[in-house]
Structures are given as structure tokens and as C-alpha cells.
Amino acid sequence: MKELNKIKQNVKGKIKKDISLKNYNTWKVGGNAEYFYEPDNLNDLTVFLNLVKDEQVTFLGNGSNVLIRDKGIKGFVVCLKNSLNNFSFDKEGIFTFEAGLSCMKIAQISARKNFSGLEFLCGIPGTLGGALRMNAGCYGGNIWENVNSVILINKSGDLINKSKKEFNIGYRNVNLDEDSFFVSASFSLKKNELRDSRDKIKNLLQHRRISQPTGLPSCGSVFKNPDNDSAGKILDSLGLKGYRIGGAYVSQKHANFIITEKSAKSDDVEKLISFIQDTVLKEKKILLETEVKFIGEKS
Numbered sequence: 001m002k003e004l005n006k007i008k009q010n011v012k013g014k015i016k017k018d019i020s021l022k023n024y025n026t027w028k029v030g031g032n033a034e035y036f037y038e039p040d041n042l043n044d045l046t047v048f049l050n051l052v053k054d055e056q057v058t059f060l061g062n063g064s065n066v067l068i069r070d071k072g073i074k075g076f077v078v079c080l081k082n083s084l085n086n087f088s089f090d091k092e093g094i095f096t097f098e099a100g101l102s103c104m105k106i107a108q109i110s111a112r113k114n115f116s117g118l119e120f121l122c123g124i125p126g127t128l129g130g131a132l133r134m135n136a137g138c139y140g141g142n143i144w145e146n147v148n149s150v151i152l153i154n155k156s157g158d159l160i161n162k163s164k165k166e167f168n169i170g171y172r173n174v175n176l177d178e179d180s181f182f183v184s185a186s187f188s189l190k191k192n193e194l195r196d197s198r199d200k201i202k203n204l205l206q207h208r209r210i211s212q213p214t215g216l217p218s219c220g221s222v223f224k225n226p227d228n229d230s231a232g233k234i235l236d237s238l239g240l241k242g243y244r245i246g247g248a249y250v251s252q253k254h255a256n257f258i259i260t261e262k263s264a265k266s267d268d269v270e271k272l273i274s275f276i277q278d279t280v281l282k283e284k285k286i287l288l289e290t291e292v293k294f295i296g297e298k299s
């Protein structure tokens, strides 16, 4: 990267070279980012993207739905989890959140103002950007349900307004050009006359603690549920709980969760995922699709 000094002189955010991404994903595995950038604010991000428009760029939120491969990621990793965290709202219930805000914070902000519709986000350990990309959801709610519009940024740093109608929204997926990234979203929320959003959040978090291995390194559900079935139940019925490859194993508490130990490599997780898919295909004739996204160089 010949121009690195020029880029550094023109942006306010932090740029680092060759840094480990283990602390930037919830499985705590994977290799290094060739370059790593955390914007100071939205304007800084637009300047940065324009300067690196010919380079490979990968966006990362909290890394809670990615498997970063051991060989790391070429080009720039743009991490939003410590920036782009402004928000605004009005009396009518129009809330606008920037993409680096955590799902938990968004649930709390709207609940505190007594507006309802985003309580379910409380236990999802991602950023808004990642949640929009994944159409994150649980307990009957999905992030895109209450979206009015979003602002995207393209690889040249241009900002583009889009309404919800312009997207095809599916199960844990939304159509998005490879070169577009979410920087904010605007939601329409309902006034909650019962003022019980904070109780709802407490109950949802309690339910998660009981049913999921919270507190251990995972990426949540690894596989999408097949139609009218549950990936976790299928894995459990095949006796896969506890099955291990290297430092990665299937959780005893919830079979759709893979847990990593300190010694785990990303490759252990990828091999375990393939083993599970092969087993389910052979035994049940079902092809399990992953919810988690694989990023970085293949070995």
C-alpha cells in the first residue's frame, strides 16, 4: 500500500496495519487484517472510502456472525463497532440510528422513550449494520419489520438513500450490492402506552440465559432452520452435542451453537461445520445452510 501515509494524513479515524482480528469477532478466532480502519465519524468514512476506492474493503460490525479464516483478510477491514453511534428521534416515533450502534443499545434507547417494536434486539450481540445485513431477528421479530429507509455508502464514499421497498428481505438475508454498506437506518415505532418495554427486555434476556450458552465464545446459531424444522433439534437427534474437532465443539446446551476454546483455529470451526452438514445430509437428506458468513482467505 504505497499511499498509506497519504490516507493517514487525510482521515481522522484510526488506521492500523497487520492486526489480529481475534478480538474483533465473538468466536475469537481467525487471522489478521492486512489493514484495519475505524472511522471517526460518517464524514471521515466518506473521505476514507474515496481514497481507497480501488482496494478491497470488508465491513465488520461486532463480528458476531462471521467466521474469519486463519489466513486473515486482504485489503482494508472497516470496523464500525466503536464509531457511527449517533441517534435521533421525534415525538411521532421516528428513530434514526447509525450503523455502529449495538442492538442492545438500540433496544434500550427506544424502550426508555416508551416506544415499542425493537425490544427483541436486546440479546443480539451485533451492531445495527450487521443486523440489517443479516436481517437479524428472534422471538417473532425481525429488524427490517419497522425500517422506513436506510442510508448506504458505496465504495467511492457516496451516500445513497433507499426505502425499504427497494430491498428483497428474506430469512437472515437481504439483497445488497457487494460494494454497498449500511451507515444508518430510520425506523417507525409505536408509542407503548403500557410502558412495559423494559420488562419485556428483562424477560427476553432471562429466556436467553436459560436456553443458550451465553458467555461462551460462539456466533449464535450456526445453521439456518430448514422449513418447518429446527437445525438444533436435528443436530441433537443425531447425537452431535459435544462433538468436537480441535478446539471447537457443539454446545451441550444448544446444538445449533458451536463453542470455541482458546486453542481453537478458524479451520477447526470450518471443518466441524462441514462435518455436521455432511452428517445431516447423509442421515436426514437435508442440506443445512449456514447463517454465519465466511470471510477471509481460504487455506
Ligand SMILES: Cc1cc2nc3c(=O)[nH]c(=O)nc-3n(C[C@H](O)[C@H](O)[C@H](O)COP(=O)(O)OP(=O)(O)OC[C@H]3O[C@@H](n4cnc5c(N)ncnc54)[C@H](O)[C@@H]3O)c2cc1C
Binding pocket: 026, 058, 059, 060, 061, 062, 063, 064, 065, 066, 080, 099, 123, 124, 125, 126, 127, 128, 129, 130, 131, 132, 133, 134, 135, 136, 137, 138, 180, 181, 182, 183, 214, 218, 219, 220, 221, 293
Ligand atoms: C450469543 C449470540 C446470540 C445470537 N443471537 C442471534 C439471534 O437471536 N438472532 C439473530 O438474527 N442473530 C443472532 N446472533 C448472530 C449475530 O449477532 C447477528 O447476526 C448480528 O446482527 C450480526 O451483527 P454484527 O455487527 O456482529 O455483524 P458482523 O458479524 O460483524 O457481520 C455480519 C455480516 O454483515 C456484514 N456487515 C457488517 N456491518 C455491515 C454494514 N454496516 N453494512 C453492510 N454489511 C455489513 C459483514 O461483512 C458480514 O458479512 C447471535 C450471535 C451470538 C454470538
